Amino acid sequence: xxxxxxxxxxxxxxxxxxxxxxxxxxxxxxxxxxxxxxxxxxxxxxxxxxxxxxxxxxxxxxxxxxxxxxxxxxxxxxxxxxxxxxxxxxxxxx
Amino acid sequence: xxxxxxxxxxxxxxxxxxxxxxxxxxxxxxxxxxxxxxxxxxxxxxxxxxxxxxxxxxxxxxxxxxxxxxxxxxxxxxxxxxxxxxxxxxxxxxxxxxxxxxxxxxxxxxxxxxxxxxxxxxxxxxxxxxxxxxxxxxxxxxxxxxxxxxxxxxxxxxxxxxxxxxxxxxxxxxxxxxxxxxxxxxxxxxxxxxxxxxxxxxxxxxxxxxxxxxxxxxxxxxxxxxxxxxxxxxxxxxxxxxxxxxxxxxxxxxxxxxxxxxxxxxxxxxxxxxxxxxxxxxxxxxxxxxxxxxxxxxxxxxxxxxxxxxxxxxxxxxxxxxxxxxxxxxxxxxxxxxxxxxxxxxxxxxxxxxxxxxxxxxxxxxxxxxxxxxxxxxxxxxxxxxxxxxxxxxxxxxxxxxxxxxxxxxxxxxxxxxxxxxxxxxxxxxxxxxxxxxxxxxxxxxxxxxxxxxxxxxxxxxxxxxxxxxxxxxxxxxxxxxxxxxxxxxx
Numbered sequence: 001x002x003x004x005x006x007x008x009x010x011x012x013x014x015x016x017x018x019x020x021x022x023x024x025x026x027x028x029x030x031x032x033x034x035x036x037x038x039x040x041x042x043x044x045x046x047x048x049x050x051x052x053x054x055x056x057x058x059x060x061x062x063x064x065x066x067x068x069x070x071x072x073x074x075x076x077x078x079x080x081x082x083x084x085x086x087x088x089x090x091x092x093x094x
Numbered sequence: 095x096x097x098x099x100x101x102x103x104x105x106x107x108x109x110x111x112x113x114x115x116x117x118x119x120x121x122x123x124x125x126x127x128x129x130x131x132x133x134x135x136x137x138x139x140x141x142x143x144x145x146x147x148x149x150x151x152x153x154x155x156x157x158x159x160x161x162x163x164x165x166x167x168x169x170x171x172x173x174x175x176x177x178x179x180x181x182x183x184x185x186x187x188x189x190x191x192x193x194x195x196x197x198x199x200x201x202x203x204x205x206x207x208x209x210x211x212x213x214x215x216x217x218x219x220x221x222x223x224x225x226x227x228x229x230x231x232x233x234x235x236x237x238x239x240x241x242x243x244x245x246x247x248x249x250x251x252x253x254x255x256x257x258x259x260x261x262x263x264x265x266x267x268x269x270x271x272x273x274x275x276x277x278x279x280x281x282x283x284x285x286x287x288x289x290x291x292x293x294x295x296x297x298x299x300x301x302x303x304x305x306x307x308x309x310x311x312x313x314x315x316x317x318x319x320x321x322x323x324x325x326x327x328x329x330x331x332x333x334x335x336x337x338x339x340x341x342x343x344x345x346x347x348x349x350x351x352x353x354x355x356x357x358x359x360x361x362x363x364x365x366x367x368x369x370x371x372x373x374x375x376x377x378x379x380x381x382x383x384x385x386x387x388x389x390x391x392x393x394x395x396x397x398x399x400x401x402x403x404x405x406x407x408x409x410x411x412x413x414x415x416x417x418x419x420x421x422x423x424x425x426x427x428x429x430x431x432x433x434x435x436x437x438x439x440x441x442x443x444x445x446x447x448x449x450x451x452x453x454x455x456x457x458x459x460x461x462x463x464x465x466x467x468x469x470x471x472x473x474x475x476x477x478x479x480x481x482x483x484x485x486x487x488x489x490x491x492x493x494x495x496x497x498x499x500x501x502x503x504x505x506x507x508x509x510x511x512x513x514x515x516x517x518x519x520x521x522x523x524x525x526x527x528x529x530x531x532x533x534x535x536x537x538x539x540x541x542x543x544x545x546x547x548x549x550x551x552x553x554x555x556x557x558x559x560x561x562x563x564x565x566x567x568x569x570x571x572x573x574x575x576x577x578x579x580x581x582x583x584x585x
Binding site: 011016017025029040042044052054059061070073 | 405421426449450453460472
């Protein structure tokens with residue numbers, strides 16, 4: 001069975017897991033990887049990876065000011081704010 | 095239940111435009127029915143009484159001024175992963191509970207402009223990840239044709255609402271089958287247009303290269319009207335296509351003469367039970383009886399679709415859902431430093447299925463595994479798309495099952511992989527970005543009659559042909575009309 005370091009992956013994904021979740025998700029994700037390993041049977045060497053499925057191209061526009069959402073409405077949805085700013089816990093420690 | 099709620103969207107719009115009926119009357123009848131019926135079904139997370147009444151009044155004013163609206167007064171159910179300004183939008187997740195959308199999704203805005211009246215926001219699997227609606231953190235939705243069973247998912251709330259006559263059109267989103275499977279489970283048309291045909295602006299992203307908005311309706315004509323209203327280029331979505339939309343509502347057919355329909359003989363991974371197989375064999379004969387020529391087609395990599403999808407979709411989901419970090423909206427768990435706050439907020443806010451997919455996606459994209467998993471899956475995706483392109487050299491449409499089983503009982507699938515298998519027949523079309531729909535094609539008896547859906551799929555941009563053919567099939571067979579929902583209001 002593929003071995004996933006589930007605690008490391010959870011740290012990358014910024015999701016705190018309980019010990020019970022580490023065991024349960026670890027087993028479930030290993031089982032899923034067993035199934036997706038079937039892709040190893042396909043010869044993909046001569047194939048390009050899909051970048052898009054239809055006919056889109058890069059879309060550019062002029063860099064100009066346009067109307068946008070009301071600042072008060074948007075800030076009003078933040079869990080914590082201070083004046084015109086969104087407030088977060090300390091990032092740097094001394 | 096008021097009789098006028100039995101009408102299709104096309105019939106309601108015709109009567110409202112002709113002023114035989116007002117949008118306000120339709121809205122009041124719908125709201126009364128939702129109040130009486132939805133405690134049993136659980137389709138809606140939020141009912142928008144005030145907004146519905148106000149919108150209906152405006153529709154009636156527009157009609158009084160002489161405007162004609164293609165969907166005048168049609169009650170609309172909006173999946174709760176689409177923004178509607180001023181309404182709470184949750185994605186059925188604790189992490190967004192209480193968040194109010196500051197803007198309206200383009201597809202929703204277009205439906206309202208066409209005359210629809212928004213009745214409410216409907217339940218879904220959290221962030222559209224699931225096939226039964228059971229992954230919702232906010233409520234249980236039941237199948238109106240058997241309340242012990244799931245409505246399908248992830249657009250299960252919109253499907254249940256339309257099946258139960260609590261709306262005439264439901265808006266859904268489909269990433270790997272999330273419109274087509276609930277459509278099949280709830281005796282409806284579930285239609286996913288070509289990728290990029292409908293703007294995703296205001297649809298909260300799950301897997302951006304696969305997500306597509308489409309309608310759930312009780313008739314093909316309604317699906318065509320909804321498609322004509324919502325499709326088209328939107329400068330706010332860079333992946334929406336500039337190509338002009340060919341209208342579908344004027345392309346409905348009465349027979350299938352001259353059409354070659356491909357039958358896929360090699361889906362191996364998820365075999366059909368005998369009862370399901372019999373329904374589909376009968377459906378193929380019905381297509382033939384309508385004048386279609388059946389041809390065998392080959393999709394050699396279709397069996398790898400599931401594995402491909404369960405790498406690509408989680409990979410995209412893991413980066414899309416990084417925005418739910420407790421800073422700008424929704425839930426925030428108090429913690430001393432920012433990384434702990436992020437991790438504890440996401441631990442408390444996401445349900446188990448979302449956590450599983452974010453973890454698998456993070457793993458597939460992580461250093462050392464990226465080429466083996468993600469890049470290989472993107473190459474396999476190219477092969478799946480190539481199979482379809484080749485198959486469409488020999489046929490105009492492809493017919494195959496929408497699901498491998500009828501709607502199952504609540505709680506029946508506890509293992510995640512058995513739930514993933516529910517998307518087996520719908521995933522390949524999503525990977526290829528081609529339009530596909532499910533249309534009712536029969537019933538199987540499991541103590542109660544349960545609806546089954548036939549999946550039809552077409553090349554990119556062939557929506558008029560696809561809907562046109564589905565219309566001929568629906569008209570000739572009338573499978574959907576053989577049974578009615580089994581809620582108390584319908585008894």
